[in-house]
Amino acid sequence: MPVISRGFHGRRQDGPPDRVPPGQYVxxxxxVLSAGPTPHVHLDSWTFEIQRGGDLLHAWxxxxxxxxxxxxxxxxxxxVTKWSKLDTTWEGVSxxxxxxxxxxxxxxxxxxxxxxxxxxxxxxxxxxVTGGKAWVVDTFDGEPLDPEHGGPARLLVPHxxxxxxxxxxxxxxxxxxxxxxxxESNGYHLRGDPWLEQRYWGD
Amino acid sequence: xxxxRLDGNAIGGDLMxxxxxxxxxxxxxxxxxxxxxxxxxxxxYRDAPGIVGRCVHCEAVLLRIVHxxxxxxxxxxxVASLEMRVS
Amino acid sequence: xxxxxxxxxxxPRTRTLVLDVRxxxxxxxxxxxxxxLTSDDGYQAQRSYSIASAPGQPLAITVExxxxxxxxxxxxxxxxxxxxxxxxxxxxxxxxxxxxDERPVLLVGGGSGVVPLMAMARAHNAAGADTRxxxxxxxxxxxxxxxREELGHLDGNGLDIVYTLTRGQPPGWTGYARRIDDDMLRxxxxxxGDGPIVFVCGSxxxxxxxxxxxxxxxxxxxxxxxxxxxxxx
Numbered sequence: 208m209p210v211i212s213r214g215f216h217g218r219r220q221d222g223p224p225d226r227v228p229p230g231q232y233v234x235x236x237x238x239v240l241s242a243g244p245t246p247h248v249h250l251d252s253w254t255f256e257i258q259r260g261g262d263l264l265h266a267w268x269x270x271x272x273x274x275x276x277x278x279x280x281x282x283x284x285x286x287v288t289k290w291s292k293l294d295t296t297w298e299g300v301s302x303x304x305x306x307x308x309x310x311x312x313x314x315x316x317x318x319x320x321x322x323x324x325x326x327x328x329x330x331x332x333x334x335x336v337t338g339g340k341a342w343v344v345d346t347f348d349g350e351p352l353d354p355e356h357g358g359p360a361r362l363l364v365p366h367x368x369x370x371x372x373x374x375x376x377x378x379x380x381x382x383x384x385x386x387x388x389x390x391e392s393n394g395y396h397l398r399g400d401p402w403l404e405q406r407y408w409g410d
Numbered sequence: 411x412x413x414x415r416l417d418g419n420a421i422g423g424d425l426m427x428x429x430x431x432x433x434x435x436x437x438x439x440x441x442x443x444x445x446x447x448x449x450x451x452x453x454x455y456r457d458a459p460g461i462v463g464r465c466v467h468c469e470a471v472l473l474r475i476v477h478x479x480x481x482x483x484x485x486x487x488x489v490a491s492l493e494m495r496v497s
Numbered sequence: 498x499x500x501x502x503x504x505x506x507x508x509p510r511t512r513t514l515v516l517d518v519r520x521x522x523x524x525x526x527x528x529x530x531x532x533x534l535t536s537d538d539g540y541q542a543q544r545s546y547s548i549a550s551a552p553g554q555p556l557a558i559t560v561e562x563x564x565x566x567x568x569x570x571x572x573x574x575x576x577x578x579x580x581x582x583x584x585x586x587x588x589x590x591x592x593x594x595x596x597x598d599e600r601p602v603l604l605v606g607g608g609s610g611v612v613p614l615m616a617m618a619r620a621h622n623a624a625g626a627d628t629r630x631x632x633x634x635x636x637x638x639x640x641x642x643x644x645r646e647e648l649g650h651l652d653g654n655g656l657d658i659v660y661t662l663t664r665g666q667p668p669g670w671t672g673y674a675r676r677i678d679d680d681m682l683r684x685x686x687x688x689x690g691d692g693p694i695v696f697v698c699g700s701x702x703x704x705x706x707x708x709x710x711x712x713x714x715x716x717x718x719x720x721x722x723x724x725x726x727x728x729x730x
Contacts, residue, residue, distance in 0.1 A: 210581050215534045219540060243469065393476055394478055413700060423586065
């Protein structure tokens with residue numbers, strides 16, 4: 208049994224149970240998580256790519272990406288380190304729009320691997336990034352996305368734990384197999400649904 | 411400036427719990443660039459879902475540690491060789 | 498498990514906790530320990546703190562309050578004598594100084610980065626070591642100088658202390674009044690030819706600036722031991 212530290216409560220705040228998944232606490236801040244140095248990507252060399260089996264299927268420059276139809280997105284986000292942040296507001300392009308523009312809506316891969324500038328990657332079922340569930344966002348709270356939060360652009364998959372919302376996203380690889388990404392290959396759950404508390408292997 | 415970058419000293423306690431001995435003085439060879447440094451000197455990021463240790467020379471990932479309830483996941487695939495002193 | 502035996506306010510932002518740890522195995526100057534706090538509903542938070550006391554003296558840590566922190570405000574403002582929490586340690590074998598080491602020692606500390614260096618200065622003093630030891634201590638203001646009175650006694654008794662006050666100086670201050678830079682290091686550091694050993698502790702930015710500057714002065718990187726403090730409190 209751990210020793211109880213008299214008067215210690217941490218800085219946790221409970222939220223409405225219908226919006227805050229089990230084991231999570233609400234934060235007003237936006238904690239910065241990083242597994243490495245922050246990449247600083249110049250917009251004139253930025254691209255977003257879709258690949259399959261080593262073939263580049265489509266790529267957008269920053270300017271081309273800015274020309275795609277955009278959406279405003281307001282969602283709650285849930286980090287596996289136990290904070291949740293309610294009503295975060297983003298702006299970007301849905302993955303459906305990207306696949307449509309690349310004429311890949313009929314492409315039948317069951318999984319994707321999102322990969323990032325700086326070397327990070329994370330695996331997702333294709334069904335979790337299509338059907339209005341995921342975006343490539345470049346704006347947070349009305350401002351260009353700060354590099355420490357993943358700017359120029361990050362993936363946003365708010366219904367899964369936030370490690371799936373890859374910062375500094377650079378592209379998607381369409382795949383038939385669900386091969387694990389950076390955290391999923393060392394203990395973290397392959398899918399990461401916060402409402403099912405899928406934090407670690409075996410959860 | 412990246413104030414979230416620490417060094418291997420910061421995870422001495424985690425390593426000691428996992429290995430049962432003081433590990434920050436162990437010498438590691440980076441699988442990516444071949445550099446030979448003590449674990450105390452590696453770059454450590456731990457404001458993350460887990461702990462990430464990177465080579466101080468080439469930034470390649472040396473190790474990852476994830477603590478889950480009742481177990482830890484430890485991955486050292488970026489370390490080609492680890493030299494530990496024994497008495 | 499550690500029980501708080503005494504608390505000593507050091508500065509408006511820092512406090513020393515003297516700890517009574519059952520089965521404590523003793524430590525070396527420069528080591529740290531991990532503190533783990535548990536709330537009554539099972540929530541836990543863990544942080545590392547440098548040991549301030551010399552080996553053989555009552556075990557003490559000094560904690561700086563980080564305003565957005567979760568653990569440090571508790572340790573600086575809430576905890577009192579008789580309270581208990583879990584500790585793990587001593588930890589570390591790299592950032593460690595032994596009184597038998599005959600190389601001249603340079604200690605470079607920024608803010609609460611002085612804490613493990615204080616353990617070394619105290620160990621040096623307790624051992625009556627005649628090794629040359631010099632401390633370059635960067636602080637925001639004079640009121641932020643931790644261990645000010647004790648350092649005043651140690652200064653000149655085998656230890657030279659050089660302060661730099663980066664944000665505000667008292668009237669008549671003649672010491673350094675800027676962040677550590679190469680000119681300051683050149684004036685304070687032992688000549689590279691003396692083959693010194695250096696311990697640098699502070700924020701990541703501070704440590705990088707000092708360590709890189711010393712290497713530019715001709716120091717072998719292997720002589721410069723570094724320890725970086727996180728911004729998570």
